[in-house]
Amino acid sequence: MDDDNPTARWERRAGIPLAVASLLFLVSYGVRVLGEGLPGPVLDLCLAVLYGAWLLFIVDYAVRWRLSGEGPGFVHRHWLDSLVVLLPLLRPVRIVRVYDAMQDRRQGAPRMALQARIMLYAGMASSLLGVSAALAVYHYEHDAPDASIRTFGDALWWAVSTLATVGYGDVVPVTAMGRLVAVVLMGCGLALLGAVTGSFSSYLMQRFARAEDDAGPPGR
Incomplete structure (x- = not known):
């Protein structure tokens, strides 16, 4: 993929924020599942973080779909991304983007x-x-x-x-x-x-x- 196209630029900018959102999603889900005796406000905050991170995943998917110009074909060509939007707990599979985003920001650093x-x-x-x-x-x-x-x-x-x-x-x-x-x-x-x-x-x-x-x- 061309490193100067709009999709590549978006993925470079969004890679690390989405990785942070993925970890927050996982931590919040873990607190919700394992912290059954925690105060209600804490569990509500975790639920808000869950939905906020999920919304970011959906926005990222929609932006990349729009920038790709592939139309409905984007869904099956990028089936893993489509599945992750429906099942956000699979987001860790996309951890590949974290290292790539960091390398793109460190121009000249050896891979x-x-x-x-x-x-x-x-x-x-x-x-x-x-x-x-x-x-x-x-x-x-x-x-x-x-x-x-x-x-x-x-x-x-x-x-x-x-x-x-x-x-x-x-x-x-x-x-x-x-x-x-x-x-x-x-x-x-x-x-x-x-x-x-x-x-x-x-x-x-x-x-x-x-x-x-x-x-x-x-x-x-």
């Missing part, structure tokens, strides 16, 4: 190697996405009949095992919303794990190829 950037992005996104999924599953599961996820610790353990594609099955969601969160997390976990594995494999192949080039042809 990390592509494989390192992918692994960093995947690690950050996995951590934040795992916490988001654990909060959501705990929200819907902890007081459901026959639920095995009763504490936030159970929810974190479930999220980690699901992201790692292990799936021990000792704790599983039983509600419809909990299972929907599980399906989304499974898909994201497979994608992120594949990105890390592929990038690490590519890095090793490049290192081995460079070592062979430096060593020169084998003696006869």
